[in-house]
Amino acid sequence: MAKMNLLQAVNNALDIAMAADDKVICFGEDVGSFGGVFRATSHLQEKYGRDRCFNTPLVEQGIIGFANGLAAQGSRAVAEIQFADYIFPAFDQIVNESAKFRYRSGNLFDVGGLTIRTPYGGGIAGGHYHSQSPEAYFAHTPGLKVVVPRNPHQAKGLLLASIRDPNPVVFFEPKRIYRASVGEVPEEDYQLPLGEAEVTREGSDITLLAWGAQMEIIEKAAEMADKDGVSCELIDLRTILPWDVDTVAASVQKTGRLLISHEAPLTGGFAGEIAAAIQERCFLYLESPIARVCGLDTPYPLALEKEYMADHLKVYEAIKASVQF
Amino acid sequence: MAKMNLLQAVNNALDIAMAADDKVICFGEDVGSFGGVFRATSHLQEKYGRDRCFNTPLVEQGIIGFANGLAAQGSRAVAEIQFADYIFPAFDQIVNESAKFRYRSGNLFDVGGLTIRTPYGGGIAGGHYHSQSPEAYFAHTPGLKVVVPRNPHQAKGLLLASIRDPNPVVFFEPKRIYRASVGEVPEEDYQLPLGEAEVTREGSDITLLAWGAQMEIIEKAAEMADKDGVSCELIDLRTILPWDVDTVAASVQKTGRLLISHEAPLTGGFAGEIAAAIQERCFLYLESPIARVCGLDTPYPLALEKEYMADHLKVYEAIKASVQF
């Protein structure tokens, strides 16, 4: 085991993947000799050469178009989009191409080797365009997998699994905790399963569900609630698509309550999908409405970021409202 | 009043808007002298000149980028995207630019004059790329309005309102019923309100909610249910964003049941948002889980389109399941 922060864990996963398989190729804006603006690809060009780790021109639609072709050819294309806010120029290549490549060809061709890594989320004084959490845009797209890790250990295992998964994966990295989240990470090669949520804390009164950097927030809120004698069960969804409805439903059938929290705006966010599916599965078990604590329905602000965010206090208040319903 | 089909109603609305205001400008692929591949812009170039109705080069991101600039300048830019399936290259210009233009500038600048018209939806043997219903991708984007008309009368009134609304609007036109939907349409200039749902049929046992071409489907299902003695209340949401939660909640508080149907895949579709919001507002009124009858979670198929679609039989079965819960 080694102590790593989340960035180091990502870097370590890429290093292991490239060492283990010549077909793994990393690229994107500034990812070459510089190692990426967050340094997630540090030293990879040095180790594996300019052919396997390189800068691209500044064109996201090109990066993912290129990556789709490279994956179709049989390589494991690991493309970085510098900020998730800048993934939208590549939206067509992802939603119309990556997601539908296998299906439309009847499995003659696929881009299963594709992984798109991108830092997402707020809380870093980034305003509109360095703060977005666009996972829901992708979660409405059959054919994609969407993964978000919450800490270094998860990041390494889930990224290795994503790179090797035979389906295109959009891998969102919680940049607010890139350096703040530090933990023990096995040095060896390991994978964590995609499509499986994890119960990170058991409890009996209410289920709190989140992913990525938001896990920290719901943990903090759960501790506050604990002091009030409210026992929270915590679930990290980990994979947003395809998502693990069974684990969530089992938990809600036990606790009778569900709160979902994400950073993205409320309306049309993925919490809506979860709430809809769970009210259907757990209708007779629910003791209060499923609560959603999310970003406001505005673009991401700067000066009033603190007010905007779904913080632990808002989650805590929502827990109270739910148990007192 | 005149008998018009939905396409004629759209064309008539554009004609009236252009006649009434010099600042209305229509453009897109093939919309010029040809009048668009569906002929929605027929004769507009003839009437208003090449400066105000013209072909663009084949580049959706350019069309909407151009439209954003034109709207910022003070024109009423009415851009056509030939099929909603091809709107994704413009996703960045819509989601990062149109939607945030006013907010980010503190109202110094805005693109309120922008309207994006685009035919959406399946049932026309179009396969993956001439069938999609991407409204949910836009409904997660504060700053946009998203509108879908169900018939010629609605199309004209809602399109005129959209063009004149001081906010950017994505206007989805149900192409399956472009010609099939025929009805009486006032010849004069009129507008129907954005942001308001409409109860198109009153009932007492269950609320059925849809929009666009799907309204026909739930009407047919409601007739079948009627024969079983189940009284359905029908609501056309009309505006997907911002949506009219009050009208829907009032109806569900009356009927105790809600079924939402849309063409797009289930997961991450807008029905999820509605279900999540309504279970919160109407928790104590709900007699059965909110049902969603939607497309399967696959890309849009061709040969098995009939099987894929959320048709009246599937809606009818879901009504029965809901009332028998």
Place this chain on the structure above:
Amino acid sequence: MSTATRERAVHQLEFMRGDELQIPTYKVVKQDGTPYKGAQVPDLDQALALKIYRSMARTRVLDERMLAAQRQGRLSFYMQSTGEEATTVGFAAALEDDDMIMAQYREQGALVFRGFTLDEFMNQLFSNEQDYGKGRQMPIHYGSRQLHYMTISSPLATQIPQATGYAYGQKLAGDKRCTVTVFGEGAASEGDFHAALNMASVLKVPVIFLCRNNGYAISTPSSEQFAADGIAPRALGYRMHAIRVDGNDVLAVYAAMQEARRLAVEENEPVLIEAMSYRLAAHSSSDDPSGYRSKKEEEKWREKDPLVRFKNWLLKRKWWSEEEDSALFERERQAVLEALKAAEHRPAPMVDEMITDVYDQPTAHLTEQLEQLKAHIRRYPDAYPKTSGRIDHG
């Protein structure tokens, strides 16, 4: 630092627009089949020449018959490539069989040349259970792994940067193979075009960009698509090798592609080829060009028929005769009709195929959706005739 400039200073204000830049069109033979004076005629033997011609002929017949079938309501949709067969067959003929082709949708000539059978065409066109694409895409969205022909997808230009990526993989693998991507002059307006060419030239990738400039994108004439002299001058903006060829002259297309392939494979130099031609037919079976262009204009181009031109050359060489020609066309017509008849009655794919290939394996959630769907079809078998008969067996 690295601003690419080999700086040369001037002190007078002078704008340039490239008007001096004239990109000529490479042509080998005239319409009557005689080579232009001093023309560089590519070296190809009779077998290959006839294979090319037969492929062009089959493409022509296929297009004619299938449009007719569409008009009869036997087929939902079709797209002809009439007038452009020299381009689509000629480029394929200059490639190795396992060079990758990533085309737009009007390149059936290349598939014919590579040996896609009439049955294979028909199965796709009729979305039947033998369609490799499992009946999921509209007619003309062919693909063949065996023939290194990427399945067509409707969104325009998306395949262009993909070709750059595919070729990058070929280069890294040391395959000595290239990727050819084909697209229209309309599609070249998309942002993906710019991305693809710039990336290819920076990354030195063995990819060939073949633009079919056929004058129209649906109803939009190229004069409303771009203001420049075609697409070829754009290559210079990327410092990429470029050539313009007469797209109705199969020998010119063949020769240009041969040399382009050499540049790509041996020197990792991407190349842009602009093939000048004309879309003689409607854009698709849904289109009627009389709304946007004149019969006269069409007639002018009909006289430049690429099949006639190449046939004339073959006749002059005595590699072919009018008798053989009539027999060939007759045979092809028969063959197409037979294949059509066989394919149109094959059943649709099983309902189970609805959820395969979304992922490598169906997820639990998809399996559940399929089971619900099957239960529903069993309840209303008449409403879903394509699948209900084979839902519980087969």
Place this chain on the structure above:
Amino acid sequence: MSTATRERAVHQLEFMRGDELQIPTYKVVKQDGTPYKGAQVPDLDQALALKIYRSMARTRVLDERMLAAQRQGRLSFYMQSTGEEATTVGFAAALEDDDMIMAQYREQGALVFRGFTLDEFMNQLFSNEQDYGKGRQMPIHYGSRQLHYMTISSPLATQIPQATGYAYGQKLAGDKRCTVTVFGEGAASEGDFHAALNMASVLKVPVIFLCRNNGYAISTPSSEQFAADGIAPRALGYRMHAIRVDGNDVLAVYAAMQEARRLAVEENEPVLIEAMSYRLAAHSSSDDPSGYRSKKEEEKWREKDPLVRFKNWLLKRKWWSEEEDSALFERERQAVLEALKAAEHRPAPMVDEMITDVYDQPTAHLTEQLEQLKAHIRRYPDAYPKTSGRIDHG
């Protein structure tokens, strides 16, 4: 029909790559302030020359002080334009005050020239309640309706097609005004660049595309951004007027923009100007260039300081003296510091501003979200110190 070609046939296979195409750089004065021999020096009077110089000086000082303030933790983020002031001030000086500017983010020089006050800069940089942008975007995202300067947005290149659209509107309105959009050589790789230039040249729009080629996009040198000789050759692919200028020579930039404006406004001809310069500072306050380029390279460019060059010219003309220069810089430093101090303590925008401007009017739904938020802040006033104090009054 309309394939744009003025056809010229050739019969030998020949590829071109544009290597013969050499785009020179227009320069007016040398670093020591003397004009090049025979140079075409633009005609500008002393008042304008000094206004340009003072704007360059203020920009330089602002950049220096604000980076220092960022380093002191008084500011979250900053971006310097050091080394590029001749480009950003020079282009603005050649425009009419109500020509529209749609810039990228490193063009504060143009804003200074147009009279954006130090207070206005500071209010934006400190996201306070007087920021026109209501504290919603990161520092340096300035905008001014009064000064016809479009609010900056972070996504690169999006403003380029927007400029084409804006200019189209100006043309239709008969304004006799143009739009200038500025962007980096990195941003020029985006698909939006291609879309914008092609549309502008087809639609004949009074727009000027000013590319600041400063050698880098963050860490990526232009040699990994494109393979061609800079950005200017791309214009020829759209049949658009183009010129390359020495971006460190304010007179060259001014002269080129003046003529470009004439072409745009009088002839509806879009123009591309490529200004060659160098990003002397780090990309932003978050960046450290020592990881990707040498001090030596930076030094080489520091010697080409555009302020020194223009000052030398002014000195030679006796329009300016070293004494005036020192006094100017001293005054500017003071003024910047005063404005900074005043702005940094102004309060943040009210919480009510959270929901304004999402739409022209707050929706019922947003009003409800705001009310809930206010109730929450009242419950935990200490957790939201920026807004809690002013939530029930003000």
